Amino acid sequence: MATPQNRKFLGRLPLPERTYVTDALRTETVGGILLLIAAIVALVMANTPLSGFYETVRDFELGPESLHLHLSIADWAKDGLLTIFFFVAGIELKRELVAGELRDPRAAALPMIAAVCGMVAPALFYVAVNTTGGGSLSGWAVPTATDIAFALAVLAVIGTSLPSALRAFLLTLAIVDDLGAILIIALFFTTDINLPALGLAAAGLLLFWFLHRNNVRGWYVYVPLAAVIWALVHAGGVHATVAGVAMGLLLRCTVREGEDHSPAEHIEHLVRPLSAGVAVPLFALFAAGVGVSGGAIADVFTRPEPLGVVLGLFLGKVVGVFGGSWLAVRFTKAQLNEEMRWADLLAVSALAGIGFTVSLLIGELAFPDQPQLADEVKAAVLMGSVISAVVAGVLLKLRNDKYKKLYEEENRDEDESGIPDIYEQDDPAYHLRMAERLEARAAEHRRLAEVTAARSGKKDGPA
Template sequence: MAPPFRSTFLGRQSLPERRFVTDALRTETVGGILLLAAAVAALLFANTPLRDVYDDLRTFSFGPEALHLHLSVASWAKDGLLAIFFFVAGIELKRELVAGELRDPKAAALPVVAALCGMVAPALVYVAVNAAGGGSLDGWAVPTATDIAFALAVLAVIGTGLPAALRAFLLTLAVVDDLFAVLIIVIFFTDEIAFLPLVLSFVGLAVFWLLHHEGVRGWYLYVPLAVVIWALMHAGGVHPTVAGVAMGLILRCTTRDGEEHSPAEHIEHLVRPLAAGVAVPLFAFFAAGVSVSGDAVSGVFTRPETLGVVLGLVVGKTLGVFGGSWLAARFTRAELNEDLEWADVLAVASLAGIGFTVSLLIDELAFTEDPVLSDRVKAAVLIGSLLAAVWASILLKWRNARYRKLCAEEDLDEDLDGIPDIYERDNPEYHLRMAAILEARAAEHRRLAEVAAAKDTGDHGPA
């Protein structure tokens, strides 16, 4: 009797999916390095004599008051620029649901359970610490987010890479994370609803969908419409980043006759560099400027709110993602990819503890009425993310030699046809090409040997 079929956890992706993930993560890596630079610049400004200049810039306000858009520069970065980031997140989610890791419910169960556990566990850690220490429970959602750009920047800095399956897993975790983060923002951080502007924003989204569905093109139509939708949702009391996600989800991710790329893929290719390279770093610059004096740092480990954030990111995220992955694999009878070990899943789970962009956003929403505590929690996000990065770096460096070998095997293309050999080993034409290549190499070796022998004869023979 044949053994029952068992799916593979972290199995090989299709070639188009792998290429998409590689391109997406390459842009995110560059954006992550810019994000790191922006965070460092913010800390320098906030902890030097330039502090007053930095504060004046952050608090400078402009915009039409009648439209509820007379906002500070920091608020424009939080409410406006992050809408671009969440627009890309919406496209990523739509693509994952249509053509990516989430299209098959059975295959999607593993990363979704891992991501969900990776958000629940940090929240529980935060609540436990603050319930025991008498702290505020308002910040329970702060340590639930993963910042993939920051995580990839850490990989770039420490000089290690991940095999394709782990890269895809990390990207899927981040996409699902972003989805749940949006739901958290909508459900828990929406206070007063202005009915008319919110309804009009939904009408705008319907117009956006209709124009896109009918194939109408022209950025000069969609960009002003997107701004109107964003402004109406902002006036309606819902955080305007939700408008970005909604518009991203509307875009079509499938191709039609005569199309080389879907509209979503084309637009994402244009907007992702703007989101990763401009929007998120600018938000980080205006959000991460907190005091890192000795008292401020030591206070992170004494206040329950800040300690809850640090432990949530470092311990909760790791246990949640790893435990969720292990339990999902066990109960779905999925076998781990034979090239990987559970230690690799633990390393990625630790990397997921780097929460920055969305964590800072949720902090500002959770502690709006207490800016002093908000700054302390921001410091906790920075310290927690740093500790998670160090812990993940240790685990990844330990396995780095194995990762290099796997990456080399995945990229090997001996027949030089632009397709990695691992995707062609079941193709008879590939074996014919390789046989011809090997024969050509053998013939070249024989020729070189004959030339060398002839030289030796000429050098040592009789004059």
């Protein structure tokens, strides 16, 4: 289908895409609430007499030493559980490129420009602060990520019925952010390369692709194979989460004859709750436990590394996402949806400053030999995310009545067909169904009028 010359920016989504976004974000919202709970539990345990127990569990090591997998619980969460998260991210990216909004370069250009600017600007803020303050530039990538689950949890808490166009825009930002994070982790946080191990991992991925393309089914085939690929990538010196992304990208996203859903969609439906509801919250439980004493909070705003993270997440994301969107609309033929205002985009830009899961991960990778600085950067991630959430919440609340009206219009289904009326305006059958319903309603009102008139006549007649 051709893209209109004057494309609406933040316009109405096609119905299949809207359904996918709604289902995906519903799971992420629940996962985001669990993520919030896990982060709060971690902070409470790390800052109370339970800190000793928390650190003992977090640092407890297990796994086979011979396979270089004798890791702490925290490392298993970081390298193992987050692989599930990145596996889902890989499926999302593949689907968007093959069947979603990103398949059309002209349609994808606008959100991708905003997303890329939303990664570059925070990095520049961090570099500027640390260059002038004499800090380490190693953490430049920490503020570049947006945590979709955490952002949706904030939306759930403040009760905003965000229109589907803004939710899809936020999801696209997160998908591009995830892609950027994957590239950053693979390119900049790779340790000593073990080529034989990576060669075997590549062979495992080729086998994974071959079996999948030949319709070999069964979790008992793919789960052990995925575990072997993950272990080989880990041994190869590349961060193990890259294995999850690679396997997600190999899944088929197209529907063949006789299929109701593509294999990628089916697997994502099964794995996403595990990612959002178990893997990410458990990672947060062992990654977010940092000290937040008065001195630690003061360090966040006085030391250049954590200050760069806070400013990058809050100001950098707003400047990057909002500025990139404005530039895209200003210098292309796109037009902002007439039902939206730039204030809406400003609020979502602030919401994009909630960088939690991937930011915490990159914070650990950026300062592996400086645990105190790594903890300060984690505290900065928490602080920057909280500031962004509060500001975004205030901005969204100011527009909440408008959002509710748009949300109700998007979901109205007066003919009870199961499809929102807004998507049936060009369908003659919809108008015939509505005519029948209105005629039936009119007939009922005529009957009631006759009954009422008859009663009134009896009351006014002679005794």
